[in-house]
Amino acid sequence: MNHLREMLKVYFILGSTNCFKDPREVLAEAIDGGITMFQFREKGDGALTGVEKFNLAKDLQSLCRKKQIPFIVNDDIELALALDADGVHIGQEDEPASVVREKIGNKILGVSVHSMEEALAALKDGADYFGIGPVFPTKTKKDAKPTRGTTLIEELRRKGYSTPIVGIGGITTENASTVMAAGADGISVISAISHASSPYEAAKILRKRVESGEKGI
Ligand SMILES: Cc1ncc(COP(=O)(O)OP(=O)(O)O)c(N)n1
């Protein structure tokens, strides 16, 4: 867990409904471009289920393993355990974090939080990192909470909490540096990479922005 902060720098999330070409191709390019962590999130209209979902997850995990990129599963704890994934990400509408922590042992546990109260509860329940957002407007998650900018990230840092944090929601090469400046350890994106004409170039620029803190154009 020592390197969790480093691994969160450019955290790419993908499922088959987020891309216009084969997700395996998109992930392979994103890995070559420099993503540092990956989340399999198979959700939304037309999402795969059953054996098709399992097989896609297995293929994506195998791409991650070849390049030592941590592989996290969104929501589906049983899938994460079946694949021996590196961790899971859950939100406030998913299984309670305390129950998930019991099920997954010392695998990475990410929890979405939207307030100080949720953050403190998640810490008590064993969260390793927070996903905070949507920072900016997003079209990718239909049931996303209202956009709140970087206020919660700033509040947590101002109050001295050092828990690893990623900002999520509407993050692009242009605004990634704002999220880092607020105190995040990294940025989590779907469409900025999955919809890019070159997922390789998009991942490469995001990595550069996160590491240099430079504003994009
Ligand atoms: C890194 C990261 N942060 C937040 C989320 C959102 O999780 P959740 O609120 O459970 O919503 P869904 O992704 O399940 O629709 C995330 N997945 N990853």
Ligand SMILES: Cc1ncsc1CCOP(=O)(O)O
């Ligand atoms: C999963 C999730 N949780 C909060 S916003 C969001 C969607 C992020 O997608 P994008 O990077 O395309 O805005």
Ligand SMILES: [Mg+2]
């Ligand atoms: Mg969820």
